[in-house]
Amino acid sequence: MFRLSTLALLACSVPALAQEINVYSHRQPELIQPLVDAFTAETGIKVNVAFVDKGMAERLVAEGDRSPADLVLTVDIARLMQIVEADVTQPVQSEVLEANIPETLRDPNDHWFGLTARARIVYAAKDRVDPAEITTYEDLASDKWKGRICSRSGLNDYNIALLGAMIVHHGEDYATKWAEGLKANLARKPDGGDRDQVKAIAAGECDIAIGNTYYIGQMLADPEQRAAAEAVTVTFPVFENGGSHLNISGVAMTKSAPNKENALKFMEWLAGDTAQKIYAETNNEYPVKAGVERSAVVASWGEFTADPTPLAEIAKARAAALKIMETVNFDG
Known part of the structure; x- marks a missing residue:
C-alpha cells in the first residue's frame, strides 16, 4: 500500500x-x-x-x-x-x-x-424499551423520552445529516424546536461515538440512542463489545411523511x-x-x-422503508443544520 x-x-x-x-x-x-x-x-x-x-x-x-x-x-x-x-x-x-x-x-x-x-436509527434497551415505542424521529423530542436519550455530538456529520433531513421534511423552524426537544431529553451531555452510546445503554445510563446500523454489526463481531451490543435492539424510526434516514x-x-x-x-x-x-x-x-x-446480521434486523429524500437535497441543508445545532447549544 x-x-x-x-x-x-x-x-x-x-x-x-x-x-x-x-x-x-x-x-x-x-x-x-x-x-x-x-x-x-x-x-x-x-x-x-x-x-x-x-x-x-x-x-x-x-x-x-x-x-x-x-x-x-x-x-x-x-x-x-x-x-x-x-x-x-x-x-x-x-x-x-x-x-x-x-x-x-x-x-x-x-x-x-x-x-x-447505512441507516441512522435508534438503539433501544432490550429490557427497558418496547420496540413499538420507537415510531418517528419527530417523536424523539416528545416528553416521554425525558432523561432517556444518549447521543454523540450534535455537530457530528451523521447527526447534522439527520437534522438536515428534518429541515427538508419540515423546515428550519420545526427542526430548531426538534433539536431543542431532543437536547432536553438527553440523559447526559453528548459524548463519544455511536458505539459509546450502545455501551451507555447497556450500562443503564440511558434507554435509547441515535446511531448508525453498521456499528452494531461491528460490535457483535468484537468479543469485548458483543455483550453491550446484545443488550440493545435495532429499531427503525421514520419521518412522519417519509421513511428511515x-x-x-x-x-x-x-x-x-x-x-x-x-x-x-x-x-x-x-x-x-x-x-x-x-x-x-x-x-x-x-x-x-x-x-x-x-449480511446475516443485517438481515436479522428486518426490513425497513428507506426515506426517499435525495441525499443531494439533504446536503444543501447542511449549513442550516449546523447553525441550528450551534444555536441550541446541543453539546452544552
Missing part, C-alpha cells in the same frame, strides 16, 4: 501507468483491502490506496493538476460534498452506475455516487485523474454484485445495488 508521500512522488517523477489507479480513501484500510484484492485479481489492474484521515479536499486542492489521485472514497454525504465544492472532482457518465445506484443516492450532476448505505459511503473521480479509464472501471466494479457483496459482509452495510444479499 502506498503512503501519501509515495503517491505525491509518483505524480512528479513518473508518468501514470496504464494498468493501475491511485485512490485516496477516508475509509479504513482493512475495509478497502478485500475490495482492492478482488478487483485486481479479476482485472489485473493494480490499485494503490492512500489512507487520508483528514484534509482530503485541502490536499487535492494543493496538489491541483499534479495530483496522482484518480478516485476518492469517503463516508457521509457531507464529506463528499466538501470534495465536490472544492472543485477537485469531475462528472462521470456511466450507464452501469446509473443502473446500479438509486437516483436518490447519487449526485444529480454525476460528481459522486453512493456505494453503500440513510447516509452513504461513496466515490468520486478527481478532476486530475491520470488513469481515468481504469478509474471508471473500478467505480463500476464497486457498484457491481461482487463488490457490493464484499461491502455487505465486511462492514455490515446495506448494498445500494438491488438484489445483492445483506
Whole structure:
C-alpha cells in the first residue's frame, strides 16, 4: 500500500501507468483491502490506496493538476460534498452506475455516487424499551423520552445529516424546536461515538440512542463489545411523511485523474454484485445495488422503508443544520 508521500512522488517523477489507479480513501484500510484484492485479481489492474484521515479536499486542492489521485472514497454525504465544492472532482457518465445506484443516492450532476448505505436509527434497551415505542424521529423530542436519550455530538456529520433531513421534511423552524426537544431529553451531555452510546445503554445510563446500523454489526463481531451490543435492539424510526434516514459511503473521480479509464472501471466494479457483496459482509452495510444479499446480521434486523429524500437535497441543508445545532447549544 502506498503512503501519501509515495503517491505525491509518483505524480512528479513518473508518468501514470496504464494498468493501475491511485485512490485516496477516508475509509479504513482493512475495509478497502478485500475490495482492492478482488478487483485486481479479476482485472489485473493494480490499485494503490492512500489512507487520508483528514484534509482530503485541502490536499487535492494543493496538489491541483499534479495530483496522482484518480478516485476518492469517503463516508457521509457531507464529506463528499466538501470534495465536490472544492472543485477537485469531475462528472462521470456511466450507464452501469446509473443502473446500479438509486437516483436518490447519487449526485444529480454525476460528481459522486453512493456505494453503500447505512441507516441512522435508534438503539433501544432490550429490557427497558418496547420496540413499538420507537415510531418517528419527530417523536424523539416528545416528553416521554425525558432523561432517556444518549447521543454523540450534535455537530457530528451523521447527526447534522439527520437534522438536515428534518429541515427538508419540515423546515428550519420545526427542526430548531426538534433539536431543542431532543437536547432536553438527553440523559447526559453528548459524548463519544455511536458505539459509546450502545455501551451507555447497556450500562443503564440511558434507554435509547441515535446511531448508525453498521456499528452494531461491528460490535457483535468484537468479543469485548458483543455483550453491550446484545443488550440493545435495532429499531427503525421514520419521518412522519417519509421513511428511515440513510447516509452513504461513496466515490468520486478527481478532476486530475491520470488513469481515468481504469478509474471508471473500478467505480463500476464497486457498484457491481461482487463488490457490493464484499461491502455487505465486511462492514455490515446495506448494498445500494438491488438484489445483492445483506449480511446475516443485517438481515436479522428486518426490513425497513428507506426515506426517499435525495441525499443531494439533504446536503444543501447542511449549513442550516449546523447553525441550528450551534444555536441550541446541543453539546452544552
